[in-house]
Amino acid sequence: xxxxxxxxxxxxxxxxxxxxxxxxxxxxxxxxxxxxxxxxxxxxxxxxxxxxxxxxxxxxxxxxxxxxxxxxxxxxxxxxxxxxxxxxxxxxxxxxxxxxxxxxxxxxxxxxxxxxxxxxxxxxxxxxxxxxxxxxxxxxxxxxxxxxxxxxxxxxxxxxxxxxxxxxxxxxxxxxxxxxxxxxxxxxxxxxxxxxxxxxxxxxxxxxxxxxxxxxxxxxxxxxxxxxxxxxxxxxxxxxxxxxxxxxxxxxxxxxxxxxxxxxxxxxxxxxxxxxxxxxxxxxxxxxxxxxxxxxxxxxxxxxxxxxxxxxxxxxxxxxxxxxxxxxxxxxxxxxxxxxxxxxxxxxxxxxxxxxxxxxxxxxxxxxxxxxxxxxxxxxxxxxxxxxxxxxxxxxxxxxxxxxxxxxxxxxxxxxxxxxxxxxxxxxxxxxxxxxxxxxxxxxxxxxxxxxxxxxxxxxxxxxxxxxxxxxxxxxxxxxxxxxxxxxxxxxxxxxxxx
Ligand code: UN1
Numbered sequence: 001x002x003x004x005x006x007x008x009x010x011x012x013x014x015x016x017x018x019x020x021x022x023x024x025x026x027x028x029x030x031x032x033x034x035x036x037x038x039x040x041x042x043x044x045x046x047x048x049x050x051x052x053x054x055x056x057x058x059x060x061x062x063x064x065x066x067x068x069x070x071x072x073x074x075x076x077x078x079x080x081x082x083x084x085x086x087x088x089x090x091x092x093x094x095x096x097x098x099x100x101x102x103x104x105x106x107x108x109x110x111x112x113x114x115x116x117x118x119x120x121x122x123x124x125x126x127x128x129x130x131x132x133x134x135x136x137x138x139x140x141x142x143x144x145x146x147x148x149x150x151x152x153x154x155x156x157x158x159x160x161x162x163x164x165x166x167x168x169x170x171x172x173x174x175x176x177x178x179x180x181x182x183x184x185x186x187x188x189x190x191x192x193x194x195x196x197x198x199x200x201x202x203x204x205x206x207x208x209x210x211x212x213x214x215x216x217x218x219x220x221x222x223x224x225x226x227x228x229x230x231x232x233x234x235x236x237x238x239x240x241x242x243x244x245x246x247x248x249x250x251x252x253x254x255x256x257x258x259x260x261x262x263x264x265x266x267x268x269x270x271x272x273x274x275x276x277x278x279x280x281x282x283x284x285x286x287x288x289x290x291x292x293x294x295x296x297x298x299x300x301x302x303x304x305x306x307x308x309x310x311x312x313x314x315x316x317x318x319x320x321x322x323x324x325x326x327x328x329x330x331x332x333x334x335x336x337x338x339x340x341x342x343x344x345x346x347x348x349x350x351x352x353x354x355x356x357x358x359x360x361x362x363x364x365x366x367x368x369x370x371x372x373x374x375x376x377x378x379x380x381x382x383x384x385x386x387x388x389x390x391x392x393x394x395x396x397x398x399x400x401x402x403x404x405x406x407x408x409x410x411x412x413x414x415x416x417x418x419x420x421x422x423x424x425x426x427x428x429x430x431x432x433x434x435x436x437x438x439x440x441x442x443x444x445x446x447x448x449x450x451x452x453x454x455x456x457x458x459x460x461x462x463x464x465x466x467x468x469x470x471x472x473x474x475x476x477x478x479x480x481x482x483x484x485x486x487x488x489x490x491x492x493x494x495x496x497x498x499x
């Protein structure tokens with residue numbers, strides 16, 4: 001079995017404790033990808049020591065030159081796109097079309113970051129005093145701790161690390177233990193693109209050991225975490241106590257609202273992609289379908305027909321629509337929610353169990369599932385499941401649909417299907433989510449726009465787009481007084497009170 005290493009101190013090295021974990025293909029557990037380091041606090045200590053040296057080199061590299069490294073990295077990713085998609089599907093299951101999209105999101109992020117190297121704007125504004133200039137500019141912060149999930153093994157690490165690097169920070173990267181191979185290849189490509197070796201450190205391992213050591217390390221002032229709201233809360237408590245800058249991207253319970261006047265063919269395609277793409281394992285998955293009375297029965301019956309046609313299987317095989325779940329734990333969690341839905345008297349219309357088909361016996365497969373007659377407030381309707389389970393609700397008027405959408409603790413994404421521009425614009429204003437799509441599903445974020453959610457989905461920061469550059473840099477202000485005399489702000493330019 002192939003054995004992988006950490007990348008610490010500018011070299012590929014084994015974990016100090018000598019322990020490893022196995023990474024298996026969730027579509028076929030007899031297929032082992034390799035063994036990866038089970039790192040701990042001592043590995044993180046070494047990574048931090050080295051990253052601090054890397055930071056000194058990198059912070060003094062001009063931002064356009066840092067951008068050039070990221071552009072080259074984008075070029076390398078373009079060349080290796082299909083190969084990476086294949087290894088990514090092998091370790092996390094989603095079909096190749098989706099893993100190719102995942103790599104493309106990384107490529108887009110690389111090119112966007114490269115262009116930011118020649119921008120990274122501050123402001124120059126007038127001073128209130130004569131012969132004095134006032135301006136702001138950006139400085140890097142230091143070593144950034146990057147902790148990422150399994151569902152977008154390439155896109156999410158690039159969302160975090162490329163802007164962090166462009167701003168001049170060094171990174172310590174811990175990919176989810178389910179997708180270490182993609183993390184390994186990403187770091188290989190970063191080095192090939194010319195990133196100075198000590199600027200990036202790869203520490204494999206589990207959240208409770210390697211992840212916790214990163215979050216708790218006093219010399220890592222910036223943390224970016226994507227994962228569950230429960231873990232995010234713990235990370236937030238620690239970072240709060242330690243005065244760290246923290247970006248959290250957590251759960252979702254995203255809804256699609258379909259109005260009577262909607263194009264139903266479009267809405268059907270949208271909900272299938274939104275609910276069952278990535279086997280429902282997205283923070284942006286559509287997990288609630290809220291249908292207006294007039295089209296409820298027709299859309300539901302057409303949806304069930306289409307769901308029955310979805311082909312479950314190995315994401316590396318042609319024709320597969322839906323891959324496996326990521327792990328035994330996640331399979332058991334989904335099964336718990338099937339029980340919960342039934343106890344709550346929702347109607348289980350299809351799915352709800354593990355499939356029996358040939359070729360599916362060795363993986364974490366679960367049938368695409370629809371519950372109808374779900375009512376607002378049920379656990380099925382309120383809690384994030386992170387699997388292929390869609391709850392269907394009904395509504396009469398827009399206000400009711402907006403209230404159902406908003407009455408959950410999360411607020412990442414929402415989607416509205418209607419031809420009525422007034423309803424669409426009201427939805428934009430009133431839905432409590434970081435993103436609203438009109439006539440498109442709840443997934444579809446583009447790399448050059450800010451991504452993130454409100455309420456317990458996040459903590460106010462955004463990934464992607466222009467906003468993430470604020471997160472990874474400190475604003476510094478410079479005043480230059482060339483008047484040759486002491487000018488006292490707020491005093492010497494005071495206009496006096498009117499008589
Ligand atoms: C996530 O669900 O964790 O548009 C991220 C989207 C994807 C990214 C999703 N590009 O939803």
